[in-house]
Amino acid sequence: MPDVNFIEQINTLSGQTVQLCYHCHKCTAGCPVAGEMEYGPDRLLRMVQMGEKEKLLTTRDIWLCVGCETCGTRCPNDIDIAPVTASLREMAYREGARVADPDAVKFHRLFLGIIQNMGRMHEASLLGLYKLWSLHILADLDSGARMILRGKIPIIPKPIKRRQEMKKLYEVANRVKSEHSGGFSPEKAGIHDD
DSSP, rough: OOOOOHHHHHHHHTTTGGGGGGOOOOOHHOTTTGGGOOOOOHHHHHHTTTTTTHHHHOOOOOHOOOOOHHHHHOOHHHHHHHHHHHHHHHHHHHHHHOOOHHHHHHHHHHHHHHHHHHHSSOHHHHHHHHHHHHHHSTTHHHHHHHHHHSSSSSSSSOTTTHHHHHHHHHHHHHHHHHHHSOOOOOTTTTTTOO
């Protein structure tokens, strides 16, 4: 019997109605990262429908979604899977689920930290910090160097002028998150700062 509470939680968090999915597979056919996923967008929705919470919260698939929303534009029932995967990530993070790929969580944390501090993304900072934190120093070094040489990744960051406002938004979000987290610790999820 599917866990109806879990399904409703995901529907509420994501603003979607996952029960509308009839598995036409158009979302997975258009997903640019489906080839890297174990399940793919369509099967993730099916797992939500079946209430497979534990499996969903520990799969690396929810961390691989890039939020491009191709799935939502292809869906005949207008289900946008990007907010569903974001809701699953939030739930996994909040409940301290041991994630299959802690490096993906590190990437997300760094991404948000850079935006918090600069007000926008700076890819060179993200890449450098991620490589140092994950210890994947030499991975993709050649393609990264080519992108920098072609001017695709600017070296010098350009923070927004009113960064303090962005920091205040993050302070409010962190306060709300801590009130609802139930004592989450990154260590429980297998995420370490070392």
